[in-house]
Amino acid sequence: MLNERSLAVSQECADCPIKHRAVCARCDGDELERLEEIKYYRKFEAGQTVIWSGDRMDFVGSVVSGIATLTQTMEDGRTQMVGLLLPSDFVGRPGRGSAAYDVVATTDLVMCCFRKAPFEVLMNKTPHIAQRLLEMTLDELDAAREWMLVLGRKTAREKIASLLSIIARRNATVEASVPEGPLVFDLPLTREAMADYLGLTLETVSRQISALKRDGVITLEGKRHVTIPDMARLMDEAGDDADGGVFA
Amino acid sequence: MLNERSLAVSQECADCPIKHRAVCARCDGDELERLEEIKYYRKFEAGQTVIWSGDRMDFVGSVVSGIATLTQTMEDGRTQMVGLLLPSDFVGRPGRGSAAYDVVATTDLVMCCFRKAPFEVLMNKTPHIAQRLLEMTLDELDAAREWMLVLGRKTAREKIASLLSIIARRNATVEASVPEGPLVFDLPLTREAMADYLGLTLETVSRQISALKRDGVITLEGKRHVTIPDMARLMDEAGDDADGGVFA
DNA sequence: GTCCCGTGTTGATCTGGGTCAAGGTCGCGC
DNA sequence: GCGCGACCTTGACCCAGATCAACACGGGAC
Numbered sequence: 001m002l003n004e005r006s007l008a009v010s011q012e013c014a015d016c017p018i019k020h021r022a023v024c025a026r027c028d029g030d031e032l033e034r035l036e037e038i039k040y041y042r043k044f045e046a047g048q049t050v051i052w053s054g055d056r057m058d059f060v061g062s063v064v065s066g067i068a069t070l071t072q073t074m075e076d077g078r079t080q081m082v083g084l085l086l087p088s089d090f091v092g093r094p095g096r097g098s099a100a101y102d103v104v105a106t107t108d109l110v111m112c113c114f115r116k117a118p119f120e121v122l123m124n125k126t127p128h129i130a131q132r133l134l135e136m137t138l139d140e141l142d143a144a145r146e147w148m149l150v151l152g153r154k155t156a157r158e159k160i161a162s163l164l165s166i167i168a169r170r171n172a173t174v175e176a177s178v179p180e181g182p183l184v185f186d187l188p189l190t191r192e193a194m195a196d197y198l199g200l201t202l203e204t205v206s207r208q209i210s211a212l213k214r215d216g217v218i219t220l221e222g223k224r225h226v227t228i229p230d231m232a233r234l235m236d237e238a239g240d241d242a243d244g245g246v247f248a
Numbered sequence: 249m250l251n252e253r254s255l256a257v258s259q260e261c262a263d264c265p266i267k268h269r270a271v272c273a274r275c276d277g278d279e280l281e282r283l284e285e286i287k288y289y290r291k292f293e294a295g296q297t298v299i300w301s302g303d304r305m306d307f308v309g310s311v312v313s314g315i316a317t318l319t320q321t322m323e324d325g326r327t328q329m330v331g332l333l334l335p336s337d338f339v340g341r342p343g344r345g346s347a348a349y350d351v352v353a354t355t356d357l358v359m360c361c362f363r364k365a366p367f368e369v370l371m372n373k374t375p376h377i378a379q380r381l382l383e384m385t386l387d388e389l390d391a392a393r394e395w396m397l398v399l400g401r402k403t404a405r406e407k408i409a410s411l412l413s414i415i416a417r418r419n420a421t422v423e424a425s426v427p428e429g430p431l432v433f434d435l436p437l438t439r440e441a442m443a444d445y446l447g448l449t450l451e452t453v454s455r456q457i458s459a460l461k462r463d464g465v466i467t468l469e470g471k472r473h474v475t476i477p478d479m480a481r482l483m484d485e486a487g488d489d490a491d492g493g494v495f496a
Numbered sequence: 497g498t499c500c501c502g503t504g505t506t507g508a509t510c511t512g513g514g515t516c517a518a519g520g521t522c523g524c525g526c
Numbered sequence: 527g528c529g530c531g532a533c534c535t536t537g538a539c540c541c542a543g544a545t546c547a548a549c550a551c552g553g554g555a556c
Contacts, residue, residue, distance in 0.1 A: 082393035144392040145330035151399035152447025199400025
């Protein structure tokens with residue numbers, strides 16, 4: 001998740017990202033057909049839990065539209081988000097029996113799923129599927145480690161800027177199609193969810209967003225609609241160098 | 249790294265963990281021989297840098313003996329350790345050209361390496377290598393996400409307890425071979441390195457270790473030799489439930 | 497309409513861990 | 527032996543962010 005590398009969903013198979021991302025590029029028609037046979041869609045409403053940590057997980061799949069979060073919770077209720085699933089991101093643990101995190105839809109969500117057992121059979125017979133999954137998993141590992149730096153060493157303001165910068169890169173439409181122009185997007189998360197991602201409290205998130213607004217780093221319409229007039233400025237606030245670490 | 253799953257190095261191929269971990273179990277003699285051909289060893293002294301972030305990385309491999317760290321550094325010098333490489337852990341990014349992190353030996357270190365290009369050729373021809381690497385990468389992803397919870401939501405004391413608990417699980421010898429008995433090991437990291445792993449300062453690390461000692465959770469001989477009289481107590485201090493999250 | 501309730505903002509105060517500073521211990525080179 | 531540098535500990539003080547609390551906004555049910 002959260003990588004340029006896993007961004008593109010090509011027009012011709014936008015309805016089924018996994019087909020494109022894991023397979024298309026290197027699969028022949030026969031393999032695609034077999035994938036097609038075990039494919040199905042699942043829909044969730046905003047707030048619905050896709051799967052609980054520890055539950056048997058008998059599918060893998062990827063997000064077609066909407067947003068989901070991966071979270072871990074301690075017994076006393078402290079929670080940490082460990083991943084954000086945006087369209088085209090993959091969920092699933094080939095070779096594992098059960099989910100390791102809670103997966104929750106934060107908006108209405110459509111996923112393209114494959115039943116796990118036949119998917120694994122197919123994977124074992126089709127080397128480029130395993131290779132593609134390895135690439136995707138390495139991307140996620142990079143993103144997770146990048147996030148460890150955010151959690152361990154950045155200030156609250158830098159954390160917020162880092163999160164906005166990641167969401168902007170994945171979600172934004174460029175205003176008036178001007179490259180380098182202002183980026184505009186809607187925040188897909190509540191202040192509380194942002195706090196859980198960043199290891200902060202929701203009050204601190206709110207205060208820091210207000211501060212970034214006051215300082216002209218971002219503009220807000222309502223509580224969710226964000227404009228970033230100067231992406232380089234935002235990335236500077238995030239403490240990234242201008243090419244943005246793993247996202248370069 | 250840091251997973252039970254990647255623990256075992258069998259006696260018969262202790263000289264070459266990758267052979268065992270990535271391949272042995274499912275490879276035939278022919279495949280093993282081809283791996284053997286592209287295998288070589290590298291030695292590093294304590295403090296030496298194995299590779300700098302961004303450098304071309306033309307090998308993959310695994311740690312035979314000694315300890316190395318993966319770290320990320322911001323331009324202003326703040327650093328975050330994102331991984332700890334213990335014997336049998338794998339390093340390398342099949343499909344990637346350059347290192348994403350600084351890799352530094354913190355003790356004398358021996359690695360068993362494979363040249364990347366021929367390794368990838370072999371991987372493409374040998375499905376179970378790619379599958380094994382996928383499993384290992386998923387383990388690392390789990391460990392990285394577990395660590396996000398530590399960094400984002402745990403207190404300094406819990407962080408220290410979490411780190412001790414992980415090192416104990418990987419490194420400890422059981423005192424007098426009594427199962428459930430006290431665990432004994434040497435800390436392979438300076439206080440500063442621990443701080444970098446935990447997102448703390450070295451002073452806080454020192455204070456919290458003193459506090460755990462004062463409270464009888466650990467015993468220290470000198471500055472590095474640790475005894476854990478009651479592992480369950482330590483894990484309780486770490487905020488893990490008794491079976492220890494992803495390490496269960 | 498109005499009564500909720502989920503969401504977000506802002507203020508006042510507290511505190512865990514950072515920062516700065518002073519020593520202590522040990523091992524190594526000479 | 528002595529001096530030096532790497533590593534560690536402890537104390538005093540400070541501040542970023544947590545906590546507690548009050549209130550504002552807006553949309554849906556009725």
